[in-house]
Amino acid sequence: MGKQANPAACFVCGAGVLRTNREMRVNRHHFCSKNCWREYVSSVGRATKECPICKKSFSGFSSYLKRHECCSRICGRAMSRMRKGHKAWLDRHGYWNVMHYRAGRRQACRVHVLIAEMVLKRPLKEGEVVHHINLNTKDNRHKNLLICTNGYHRQIHSKMAYIYAKEHFAGAQQC
Numbered sequence: 001m002g003k004q005a006n007p008a009a010c011f012v013c014g015a016g017v018l019r020t021n022r023e024m025r026v027n028r029h030h031f032c033s034k035n036c037w038r039e040y041v042s043s044v045g046r047a048t049k050e051c052p053i054c055k056k057s058f059s060g061f062s063s064y065l066k067r068h069e070c071c072s073r074i075c076g077r078a079m080s081r082m083r084k085g086h087k088a089w090l091d092r093h094g095y096w097n098v099m100h101y102r103a104g105r106r107q108a109c110r111v112h113v114l115i116a117e118m119v120l121k122r123p124l125k126e127g128e129v130v131h132h133i134n135l136n137t138k139d140n141r142h143k144n145l146l147i148c149t150n151g152y153h154r155q156i157h158s159k160m161a162y163i164y165a166k167e168h169f170a171g172a173q174q175c
């Protein structure tokens with residue numbers, strides 16, 4: 001005995017669709033194609049939420065947002081590490097952080113700053129910053145770190161931006 005087909009209407013466009021008895025019982029909405037289903041899914045039931053780690057807003061169905069509190073796997077791992085009491089996590093700018101005691105207080109510190117201070121054997125002075133030479137914020141080898149003043153650091157980045165623009169936008173017309 002074959003499956004009995006029942007007529008139904010597409011929920012989006014109203015086209016006729018044939019469904020089995022089981023499909024009629026299980027599914028509230030019937031669609032004639034994947035395009036109609038995608039159109040329905042994109043228009044209904046989406047909500048937005050802010051990621052507690054990177055503060056970026058992301059959207060999804062309410063059932064998805066109940067299960068996921070962060071926008072990505074990276075933020076989710078950082079959140080679970082913080083919850084479990086792990087000592088290192090990535091912040092929203094891509095820098096590794098650890099909990100560290102400074103002046104008798106436990107506080108979050110960036111790893112590249114701690115490495116620079118260990119190499120210098122002193123804390124950074126006011127106005128000193130640590131620059132990643134290869135611009136990879138996760139590469140915290142002491143050979144990749146440069147200690148400089150804040151003004152010089154800004155100058156490095158502006159010169160690099162100028163060189164990048166000159167190389168990549170040489171044919172562009174200037175205002």
